[in-house]
Amino acid sequence: MLAVKTNKPVNFSESAQAKAREIMDRYPTGKHKSAIIPILHIAQEENENWLSVDTMDYVAGLMKIKPVEVYEVATFYSMFNLKPVGRFLLEVCHTGPCAVRGAEWLIDYLCSKLNIKPGGTTADNMFTVKGVECLGACGYAPMMQIGKYYYEHLDTPEKVDALIEQLRNRVDYKHENWVV
Amino acid sequence: MGKKLLTEHIHVPGINSFDVYKQHGGYASVERALKQMTPAEVVEEVKKSGLRGRGGAGFPTGMKWSFIDKKSGKPRYLVCNADESEPGTFKDRYLMEKIPHLLIEGMIVSSFALEAHLSFIYIRGEYKWIYELLWKAVNEAKANGYLGHNILGTGYHLDIVVHCGAGAYICGEETALIESLEGKRGNPRIKPPFPAIQGLYGNPTVVNNVESIAAVPWIVNHGGEAYSKFGVGRSAGTKLISACGNIRKPGVYEIDLSLPVKEFLYSDEYCGGMANGKRLKAVVAGGSSVPILPAELFLQTADGKDRLMSYESLNEGGFASGTMLGSGGFIVYDEDACIVRNTWNFTRFYHHESCGQCSPCREGTGWMEKVLHNLESGHGTSGDIDLLWDIQRKIDGNTICPLGDAAAWPVASAIRHFREEFEWHVAEPELSQKRNYGLLNSTKEKLYHTEATIES
Structure with a gap:
């Protein structure tokens, strides 16, 4: 499946950022990578229900993990849309x-x-x-x-x-x- | 009417709230376990109960608990498998949606038994609204002192995290679920080491199905022995069966495991018989993975005994003439059903859901899907049936996790019991596009064509 790069700047809303931080805190110290799936759901919500490469890179930055760690998860699960979808x-x-x-x-x-x-x-x-x-x-x-x-x-x-x-x-x- | 152990109060208005749930005896097992019992005693009661894993494999729950490594001193985790995705299965959803506090209560008592202080509920991403219901239940339990620090003043502390997936059948396999919970792709791990020794974050972990955990409060309240008196033999207790397909009353039913299958299928208390006055053709008794049986072998064993809805009775005759109780996903097919089409449909599912780690499963499921699609769309050849048999045989038992077996069994059983229907598709390619084989004399016109649902 080919991922789409839009070259548009990505920034979560304040509330989405706060939610993402709260989710990362649910897991034991050093294990915040566990939060990746819930955070990708938020990312989709923030990006018209799909994940562009730019969005995934932003999530990697937010979670302080490598972009490839986000790509490999995003491409595995069927609920993540890797191309634009209707409203x-x-x-x-x-x-x-x-x-x-x-x-x-x-x-x-x-x-x-x-x-x-x-x-x-x-x-x-x-x-x-x-x-x-x-x-x-x-x-x-x-x-x-x-x-x-x-x-x-x-x-x-x-x-x-x-x-x-x-x-x-x-x-x-x-x-x-x-x-x- | 059979006694309901899990669903007795499920229709009480407002039972999804903490207060109503508590008024109906909820959380009593937490008081009892934490104040009057030791963790080992809880494990012992669950062992005595004979409760077997309700996710599909049927492994004794108490025994699974007793394998957890308590010596290493590492943190221990309980993970509830709420990644219900086996086609035909929608029972865990029913429990969590209607009576979420039962699961939370079970989680507290089970975590106490395992001496875990952080537990997880991994729920499939599609059940978004239930994910929220569970968080609400967790927060209510916490606000009332049943979660968090020093629960009920006993010194025991526990937190529960509800975690969502994002669409992957494979994450119902316990090691794939653990991988996914760690924030990775859901690729199953090679066992050993088993999760009880090295599971989540490398620590001792028990993964249990929703329904197994929900059965624990009753066992703690009434004792393991009382629980073992329900059901029959090694099939102790009650089980939720989600019934669907061509029946009059699809839905979720809690049954005593000694219930005769005829009663379950035909009585008004349960499935209510076949829809639209049709005749029964075949049944998949425990989720899409278990062997499909023709009506006569489903209702009675090969030697003429009436079957019961128990692990043993459904399995009688092995895979030659029996099936499995599995997850309790009960799918009924009427006289118009096309077994070839259904097998193609299931195989497409397994192909879609294969994680791709093991070649036999990754390649074999896709290959079977193509061959079955050819057969179903009138382009099959006589060699295709033997080819299918050969492919499924090479997948079965040759993969890291049971998804390979789960993909092979429906194909094997369909060919074993309905070979003439596959042959008819080869011999009558044009007719097979106009009507289904059904019970051979079916006159129902075929309305939809396979191409319609193939994804781009």
Whole structure:
């Protein structure tokens, strides 16, 4: 996966910096590297839900570790987006149990409704649709994750339409996102 | 109706708050353990209870605890594995979401037994809102004197850190989880040394599943012997089963481990039978990794005995005709299901989740995914089935961690029990694109095509 460099200066907000320091203090002395995953979640939140190389370098500086230590973690975990995504990332679980209950229909329906392919982003940069592996909601399928929450039992076009409409009209989308 | 040991109070309004939880007998085991028992006595009760690890492997919890190195004088850690990601499994989420203080109570008592003073809950990153619920519970427990310094005036001190992952099935493997908790990629370690000797930060560590830890308060309150009276034989106690697939009532159920599988599947108290009046085709009884069984071998053993939802009964017949209780991820397939497609889907999952350390798993899962995709999309050849069998055999047992085995077993069992369905895909490539094999006579039209979900 190719990481993207933007050459834009990165700086966390005051509150994000304070949060990052607080998280590093949770671990035993000298073991603050443990905080890297929670801090990368904050970094994504600060950078429109994705990690540029610049953001990762900033995190390395903040944590006083080598940039490569950040890259190798960021590239391993599937929740870290290494390229820009839409304002709302619709992550549909498509693993076995969800597939049995209509996950493939949900992906097809979303993609045709929004006129994109799986993994793609709409032209207005509002939505990205992605098939992801098991989210632990097998009994409540079909479902998807958007930001912090799960949206479950999405088994009819009406429910999906209503949800998309609701998202389109939302202004303060950040309040549902990651708070470590 | 079976007795509920973990979920008795789960539907009480407000049970996720400290006060309501305490009013319903919560935190009694902390008082009891810290004030009246020694750590060794707690370990002894858990040993007596016969509690086995509820994450999937079923290793006796008390025995695991007794392996922890207390002689070296190094700090000891308890790490709760809340990285629930086995397809079909959503039981830990249910407990943590509804009754988070039960896990915190279990963590305190278990940490006391291990004489640990810093413990961790590693929760998968996708469960973001539960991560926050757990922090809230930790902070409430601390504010009420159940965490922090000098708990209840007993001199014991403990802190709990809730830690989040970021999407990696492999981190459910205990050594990968430890690596991840140390801030690294989740690559499993070679054992030995086992975590009990050299785990988190090189120190003695025990990693236990959420449900195992949540069972400890009941055991401490009522005694190990009382716990061992539930269930059957070496399958002691109760277990949470997360049921999904083509059933009427998907959800999480706490069952006595002596419950007959027919009752679990068909009774209204549990799964409520098949959805839409369909017939049962196959069941994956314990999460995607365990062998899939056709209906007849699932309901009864090869020699005609009714199966129970216990470790031993589900395993009867070995992998030739049995399966495993695993994590309790119970996936039911009806007469329209396509086993080839399902196997391809699971294999895609394992390929996606392979950490890439060991060649058999890294290369083998991707190879199997391609072959299965060919078969499912009507481009298979007759040699593909034997090829799949050969690949899975070369992965099984040849990797550092059990992810390789977990990827091999679903393929092996699908071919073992449903070979004719694979052969049908080869013999009838066009028909197989129009309808599923189902129970051969399925008339359901196939609506979606494999290409739709392949990631760019």
